[in-house]
Amino acid sequence: MKEWPVVGHRWALQQLHHAIATGEVPHALLITGPESVGKHTLARQLVAAMLCRADPGERPCGHCLSCRKLVSGNHPDYMEVVSGDRTAHLRIEQIREVERFLSLTPNESSCKIALIGDFERATTGAANALLKTLEEPPAYAHLILLATDAEVLLPTIVSRTQQLVLRPLSTQEVESALTSTWGVEGERAGHLARLSGGRIGWAVRATADPEAATPMETAVEVLVSILYEDLPSRFARAQDLARDSAMLAETLEAWLTFWRDVLLQQTGNVEALVNLEQLELLASLGKAVDVTTTLRVLTELEEAQEAVLANANAQLLVENLLLELPSLAS
Ligand SMILES: [Zn+2]
Known part of the structure; x- marks a missing residue:
């Protein structure tokens, strides 16, 4: 064939x-x-x-x-x-x-x-x-x-x-396709492949448009700030996020990769980490929360993602999610 x-x-x-x-x-x-x-x-x-x-x-x-x-x-x-x-x-x-x-x-x-x-x-x-x-x-x-x-x-x-x-591709598959078919340089191919979460179409778009990777990177930075924020700030943040469902979908996707990294960190699978720019934070978060909490956050993120896809009112889910995220504020 x-x-x-x-x-x-x-x-x-x-x-x-x-x-x-x-x-x-x-x-x-x-x-x-x-x-x-x-x-x-x-x-x-x-x-x-x-x-x-x-x-x-x-x-x-x-x-x-x-x-x-x-x-x-x-x-x-x-x-x-x-x-x-x-x-x-x-x-x-x-x-x-x-x-x-x-x-x-x-x-x-x-x-x-x-x-x-x-x-x-x-x-x-x-x-x-x-x-x-x-x-x-x-x-x-x-x-x-x-x-x-x-x-x-x-x-x-x-x-x-x-x-x-269709399931997400492996980081390896995305990386080698970016290199062989789209001529992307090694290090950048690896970075985009990890950010893509196995979504080849996203990676190819990000190759053509350097700005495309930015929202994913920003989403992780936003998440990191939220971990240090108090409840009223988080509540305001949730209302902000729920306003734009397309943006929210991207944000939730990026947060999922981040929390999967926390889980990988906690279970000792560090060679599969995606957010290599946040190693220090992943390490301290991996110690500050237990595996049960990480799994709960992952489930809630997936539920919020499904709600967004189903056009359901995502605001309540996002509010709950943000209010229940562990706090790193001292
Ligand atoms: Zn033909």
Whole structure:
């Protein structure tokens, strides 16, 4: 089978290669995984392979008429609904458009494919509207949904799809891809790979835009100050943070890497640490709190992250989280 230009996710690639080779691509596929882990890249390769006219083992060939139309955004049998705005909801009208698109028979191919990104941002109305298509899809229709986490979707949606779970890549995988494919210098590749938390898309963006890494670094600095702040200051901080959900998502991601480091420090796995700039603080924090506290903070951070993804009111969770963080003030 032709190698697809996807970093990592070997197991998922095997599944999809097999599906292409046997012509058994599921009618409803749900690809889940953290933001920027490579869901969209993988889905686009699958779509290209499904529409390509070359032999199954050669797909996607990249030069047949189908492949060229897809790249230029003009393939009549493919529709993509992705929002550029990270805070916008996926609306019922957008789902109706997908339904209309899939209800008409294919123009040039044997199948018709719709890809919907960020499905965790679908309103309940939009998700319910999609159920009908999921229940009785036309034989030629394929639907690919992307979402950060199946747990925040309606169970009735998840149960009608075949799920492909993408996990964060290893720091090693991200680092070697940055060096070999994107030509990033060794030390910087290592730094970005560690900051990325295994999200290759984030690392590649940070490569092109030096400012991209700054919010993650700032988030850790903010966390460090919070550890020394009193309760009223923390409360004000929480209200501030909860205001911008896109920013909050990045902040929580950075805090998770920090607290995972605290745990690594406490369990003696220092060679896997990410926040190498904060070694001294990690060491003193690792001694000041016990492992149970660290695990509790990690759970709370993950819960807050899920709340943000599900568009739930994150303010209360962030307030609780900040008020319960251990204090290093003497
Ligand atoms: Zn092709």
